[in-house]
Amino acid sequence: MESVIGLVVGLFCVFLVLLKKINGWYIESKLEKTTRSLLPPGDFGFPFIGNMLSFLKAFKSNNPDRFIDSYTNRYGRIGMYKAFMFGSPTILITAPEKAKQMLMGEEIFIPGWPKATTKLIGDKSFIAISIERHRRLRKMTAAPINGYDALSTYLAFIEEATISSLNKWFRIGSEIEFLTELRRFTFGIIMHIFLSTEGSSIITGLEQAYTDLNCGIRAMAINIPGFAYHKALGARRKLVEILRSVLDARRKRKELVAGKNNKNGKDMMDRLMEVEDENGLKLGDEEIVDILIMYLNAGHESSAHITMWATVFLQENPLIFRKAKEEQEEIRRSMISTSQKHLSLKEIKKMEYLSKVIDETLRLVNISFVTFREATEDTNVDGYLIPKGWKVQIWARSIHLDSSVYSNPKQFDPSRWEGVIPKPGTFIPFGAGARLCPGNELAKLEISVFLHYFLLDYRMKRVNPKCPIRYLPHPRPKDNCLATISRSSCTD
Numbered sequence: 042m043e044s045v046i047g048l049v050v051g052l053f054c055v056f057l058v059l060l061k062k063i064n065g066w067y068i069e070s071k072l073e074k075t076t077r078s079l080l081p082p083g084d085f086g087f088p089f090i091g092n093m094l095s096f097l098k099a100f101k102s103n104n105p106d107r108f109i110d111s112y113t114n115r116y117g118r119i120g121m122y123k124a125f126m127f128g129s130p131t132i133l134i135t136a137p138e139k140a141k142q143m144l145m146g147e148e149i150f151i152p153g154w155p156k157a158t159t160k161l162i163g164d165k166s167f168i169a170i171s172i173e174r175h176r177r178l179r180k181m182t183a184a185p186i187n188g189y190d191a192l193s194t195y196l197a198f199i200e201e202a203t204i205s206s207l208n209k210w211f212r213i214g215s216e217i218e219f220l221t222e223l224r225r226f227t228f229g230i231i232m233h234i235f236l237s238t239e240g241s242s243i244i245t246g247l248e249q250a251y252t253d254l255n256c257g258i259r260a261m262a263i264n265i266p267g268f269a270y271h272k273a274l275g276a277r278r279k280l281v282e283i284l285r286s287v288l289d290a291r292r293k294r295k296e297l298v299a300g301k302n303n304k305n306g307k308d309m310m311d312r313l314m315e316v317e318d319e320n321g322l323k324l325g326d327e328e329i330v331d332i333l334i335m336y337l338n339a340g341h342e343s344s345a346h347i348t349m350w351a352t353v354f355l356q357e358n359p360l361i362f363r364k365a366k367e368e369q370e371e372i373r374r375s376m377i378s379t380s381q382k383h384l385s386l387k388e389i390k391k392m393e394y395l396s397k398v399i400d401e402t403l404r405l406v407n408i409s410f411v412t413f414r415e416a417t418e419d420t421n422v423d424g425y426l427i428p429k430g431w432k433v434q435i436w437a438r439s440i441h442l443d444s445s446v447y448s449n450p451k452q453f454d455p456s457r458w459e460g461v462i463p464k465p466g467t468f469i470p471f472g473a474g475a476r477l478c479p480g481n482e483l484a485k486l487e488i489s490v491f492l493h494y495f496l497l498d499y500r501m502k503r504v505n506p507k508c509p510i511r512y513l514p515h516p517r518p519k520d521n522c523l524a525t526i527s528r529s530s531c532t533d
């Protein structure tokens with residue numbers, strides 16, 4: 042009996058190996074013979090699902106890195122591998138210099154997000170429009186978010202939101218989901234920038250919709266009730282509905298006050314409604330809504346996660362906490378000496394050690410662990426070929442946790458940034474090139490202001506300090522960082 046079971050298991054294994062080989066032959070049969078011979082090593086997994094099962098298995102375990110490790114262990118650390126992910130043949134990039142080449146080569150490597158993601162974020166958002174249109178809309182939206190004047194303007198709002206949020210959580214006195222609260226906090230900021238007048242009235246509806254949208258972004262694209270992707274599509278419909286009604290109401294209001302618009306009172310929605318292309322054409326409602334959906338999402342999720350992780354790491358490392366706090370105390374002392382009540386960008390610039398804490402958090406946590414591109418032409422990279430039409434995934438996570446790039450990479454150590462200018466491609470938490478995150482400075486500002494007040498006056502105590510981490514869609518403790526916030530004067 043045992044030998045029969047052994048035989049069946051053996052035959053099944055052979056069948057699986059054969060299935061993978063046939064799948065590989067089938068995918069490569071669409072390429073020219075010379076192209077095939079130049080592909081990097083790797084495997085395409087099983088028909089239809091490709092390598093998705095091993096990807097999801099790794100990212101649902103406590104060791105997501107074992108997905109890429111399985112390639113480096115089998116084929117060596119060559120930094121590029123062939124695979125089949127999210128329904129497309131794909132080249133995985135895990136080496137800094139190659140990542141840099143992909144990120145900087147915007148003409149050849151256009152965004153290549155899975156179709157299912159584009160359906161959620163919108164086919165008129167930045168991830169799906171032409172290079173020219175992207176350049177134009179980006180230019181128009183990036184400076185009012187990330188420019189020096191814009192940041193100075195937002196600072197007061199961020200400061201006020203920080204002080205009142207921390208005070209509120211402290212007053213609650215019992216456990217809060219720290220991450221959920223921080224998402225609310227960062228969402229309030231991005232809503233203020235984009236939809237200053239409607240913010241508070243629609244914020245609750247949008248918040249829940251964004252939670253559901255995000256759960257579907259890196260899930261399998263199964264549009265059946267009960268699956269995350271199905272729920273995310275519903276969330277997108279809700280977002281479109283809410284934002285469209287805001288847009289309609291604004292248009293009506295604008296008609297009423299035509300000609301009386303105050304330039305200083307403009308938020309991003311006003312700008313999007315007013316911008317014209319070289320032929321005098323304005324953006325359509327669908328375009329405005331998709332750009333809003335993308336910005337409002339990108340503009341709060343990552344910042345909230347990084348703020349939470351930075352707080353957790355500081356709290357877990359008393360020496361680092363102390364050093365960061367001393368820097369903030371020095372800043373507060375100098376403000377008091379000149380009777381300065383509010384932070385300005387001058388103080389933010391002085392937060393050198395805190396900036397290292399934030400960079401180290403960005404490196405270690407890897408909120409955007411992978412970015413998606415598509416090759417628009419056959420491209421040779423270090424002797425290997427990326428065929429035209431294939432997807433490219435740039436694995437920032439693998440680069441940031443590579444022991445040949447960062448010594449002791451899993452350790453939280455802000456001092457590693459002392460006097461260091463990262464080599465190109467080695468530190469890419471915000472991407473690089475034409476698609477470099479247009480909210481990177483705003484994100485760092487929000488996190489810095491929050492940590493300034495947190496370090497000076499508060500403590501966070503987690504209910505489950507050893508709570509397991511969920512890695513999809515973003516790394517977070519499964520309990521959303523259940524914690525109490527207390528004032529440091531009460532605990533020191």
Ligand code: HEM
Nearest residue numbers: 167339340343344347409412470471472476478479480484
């Ligand atoms: C810690 C916080 C953040 C992280 C780690 C982060 C990370 C990234 C990364 C890696 C990209 C590049 C994607 C690619 O190359 O395809 C990106 C793009 C983008 N980010 Fe962020 N981001 C953060 C905060 C923000 C904020 C606050 C905003 C909004 C104000 C924002 C808006 C965007 C947008 C609109 C894009 C698309 C840019 C384009 O395609 O041109 N992000 N972000």
